[in-house]
Amino acid sequence: xxxxxxxxxxxxxxxxxxxxxxxxxxxxxxxxxxxxxxxxxxxxxxxxxxxxxxxxxxxxxxxxxxxxxxxxxxxxxxxxxxxxxxxxxxxxxxxxxxxxxxxxxxxxxxxxxxxxxxxxxxxxxxxxxxxxxxxxxxxxxxxxxxxxxxxxxxxxxxxxxxxxxxx
Numbered sequence: 001x002x003x004x005x006x007x008x009x010x011x012x013x014x015x016x017x018x019x020x021x022x023x024x025x026x027x028x029x030x031x032x033x034x035x036x037x038x039x040x041x042x043x044x045x046x047x048x049x050x051x052x053x054x055x056x057x058x059x060x061x062x063x064x065x066x067x068x069x070x071x072x073x074x075x076x077x078x079x080x081x082x083x084x085x086x087x088x089x090x091x092x093x094x095x096x097x098x099x100x101x102x103x104x105x106x107x108x109x110x111x112x113x114x115x116x117x118x119x120x121x122x123x124x125x126x127x128x129x130x131x132x133x134x135x136x137x138x139x140x141x142x143x144x145x146x147x148x149x150x151x152x153x154x155x156x157x158x159x160x161x162x163x164x165x166x167x
Contacts, residue, residue, distance in 0.1 A: 056130030056165035065131065065163040071138065072118055074101065074157040078150045081105040082157070095121040119159070126163060135162035 055065065074082065075090040084090055087100040095118040100111040126133060138156035141149040151157070 059165050063165070064134070065161075067122075067161045067163060069117060069122065069159050069161065070114065071156050071159045072116060073151075073155050075099040075114075075116060077155055077157070079104075079157055080148050080150050080152060087111070090116075094118075122159075122161065126161070127166070130166050131163040132166045133161050134164045136160070137162075 059065065075084050075087070075093065078085060081104050083102045083104055084100070086102065090099045090101075093099050093116045095116055097116050099114050099116045101114065102109055102111050123133070137160040139158060139160065140154070140156055141147060141152035143149070143153050
């Protein structure tokens with residue numbers, strides 16, 4: 001629940017084909033962040049480097065975008081539901097590089113390929129999209145929770161950006 005909007009997630013974060021985004025009920029519409037994730041960071045010379053995304057103009061006055069993303073640390077630590085031990089190359093990856101991870105909580109254990117984004121990379125693309133962060137959260141698991149946390153109590157695998165239009 002975010003404010004008075006109940007979010008329902010369809011699919012998983014692993015970006016496998018055919019997976020859905022986020023739906024919402026209430027007086028809001030949740031926007032899947034796939035557009036942001038699919039564009040490489042600026043300055044890489046690749047696809048998307050010259051595009052300007054105008055997500056800010058899609059927001060009503062006072063509107064917000066909540067963007068849940070993988071932290072760079074997710075690709076170099078072991079987790080209750082993810083493993084990166086078979087991908088030492090992740091440790092030297094830079095913003096815009098491909099990284100790999102295995103989902104442990106599903107039957108299909110094939111590696112999932114993703115693109116590494118740093119905080120700086122996200123801040124750059126948000127600015128190009130006419131957005132500014134008004135909140136950043138890096139949630140941690142608590143030791144008393146009934147989950148077999150591995151790194152989650154000391155390192156956040158996710159970052160939650162709350163974004164507003166610039167100006």
